[in-house]
Amino acid sequence: MTPPGRVLRRTPRLLLGLSLFGIGLGMIVLADYGLPGWDVFHQGLAEQTPLTIGTAVILVGALLLLAMLALREPIGIGTIANVIVVGVVLDAMLWLFDEPTSVTVRVTLTLTGPIVVAIGSGFYIGVHMGPGPRDGIMTALGRRGITIWKARFGIEAVALVGGMLLGGTVGWGTVWFLIVIGPTVHFFLKHLSLPVEADEVAAA
Numbered sequence: 001m002t003p004p005g006r007v008l009r010r011t012p013r014l015l016l017g018l019s020l021f022g023i024g025l026g027m028i029v030l031a032d033y034g035l036p037g038w039d040v041f042h043q044g045l046a047e048q049t050p051l052t053i054g055t056a057v058i059l060v061g062a063l064l065l066l067a068m069l070a071l072r073e074p075i076g077i078g079t080i081a082n083v084i085v086v087g088v089v090l091d092a093m094l095w096l097f098d099e100p101t102s103v104t105v106r107v108t109l110t111l112t113g114p115i116v117v118a119i120g121s122g123f124y125i126g127v128h129m130g131p132g133p134r135d136g137i138m139t140a141l142g143r144r145g146i147t148i149w150k151a152r153f154g155i156e157a158v159a160l161v162g163g164m165l166l167g168g169t170v171g172w173g174t175v176w177f178l179i180v181i182g183p184t185v186h187f188f189l190k191h192l193s194l195p196v197e198a199d200e201v202a203a204a
Helices: 004-031 037-048 053-070 079-096 102-125 134-142 148-166 171-190 198-202
Strands: none
Touching: 004 037, 004 079, 004 102, 004 148, 037 053, 037 148, 053 079, 053 102, 053 134, 079 134, 102 134, 102 171, 134 148, 134 198, 148 171
């Protein structure tokens, strides 16, 4: 069990990372040049049901917790916070901001959104309080010898196909996200992760 003092010290970094993750996704949705693989799926699910896209993020995340349990990937405070915070921040972004009319702004949001998501991933996964459900599948595969960027690429591709079947938005931004997210998450996870404590090594 993580000591309470350590949890308090790391929680701001966790929330910052999750908020950046949600903001990055919101940037991509607002740009409307194609969503990331998972969000093609979330949007498609929202279009086929009464759910908002943020609520779909939360629901799918909750279901993926079962997959994490099956893969014996550690579940922590960060895992539960991810299920809630990312979806709430994403819905807030879409409520606060209208879709931009400027092509330059839309292209900029599309190009930089995945970088913001990757920075957020580096912050929140790097506090070692439990990866989110989607990232938990990625880190579980990483533990089994698959490099992080390959694992992330494969997961995004599977979600993308499912989202296309549900009618989610696909465009050049989708391809850009699919190409760039694996290497950038790998990079920021390496450079933004906090040192692993001795008891965390023992629990791994």
